[in-house]
Amino acid sequence: MSTIKGCRHAVLGTSDVARAREFYLEKIGLPLLEEIPAANLFACGIGGFRLSVFGGYEAAPPKGDRTAGMNLVFEVDDIEQALAELSARGVTFDGGIHEAPGFCRFIVTFDPDDNPVEFAQYLR
Numbered sequence: 001m002s003t004i005k006g007c008r009h010a011v012l013g014t015s016d017v018a019r020a021r022e023f024y025l026e027k028i029g030l031p032l033l034e035e036i037p038a039a040n041l042f043a044c045g046i047g048g049f050r051l052s053v054f055g056g057y058e059a060a061p062p063k064g065d066r067t068a069g070m071n072l073v074f075e076v077d078d079i080e081q082a083l084a085e086l087s088a089r090g091v092t093f094d095g096g097i098h099e100a101p102g103f104c105r106f107i108v109t110f111d112p113d114d115n116p117v118e119f120a121q122y123l124r
Contacts, residue, residue: 009050012070012115013057017042019112020053027089028074028117046074060113071116079105079121086119 014020021042024030030044030051040055051072060069076082079097086109087093094108106120 008048009052010070010072011052011054012072013054014111014113015055015057015059016112017053017055020055023111024051024053027091028086029089057113060115069115071118073106073118073120076119076121079107079119082119082121083107 012020017040024044025032025042030046032042033045033050034043035041041052043050043052045051083093083097086107091109094110097105097107099105102123104120104122106118108116108118111117
């Protein structure tokens with residue numbers, strides 16, 4: 001096996017492509033990379049990372065239930081500024097700014113299918 005060099009692409013299933021599109025493109029502000037309505041797919045991304053979102057999946061259980069799934073974490077330079085900008089776009093957060101001491105400061109929201117989405121300012 002060759003050495004793993006990084007992660008450039010993630011695939012996310014959604015129960016509602018239109019709601020996911022609004023969340024990731026309009027509220028979060030990721031740029032649209034590709035859209036294929038016939039495949040019930042759109043892709044967005046940032047900094048060389050691609051997120052492909054496919055529709056046709058069942059909705060996940062309500063947040064708070066401990067189930068397997070994916071948690072996206074986007075890096076930001078300034079967590080206070082990210083909180084202000086995203087809140088102004090209508091994104092709501094689970095609590096305020098949290099901290100993993102010595103590692104990062106972060107905020108948590110949930111996409112339309114209740115997948116956790118975090119924004120983190122790394123401290124090291």
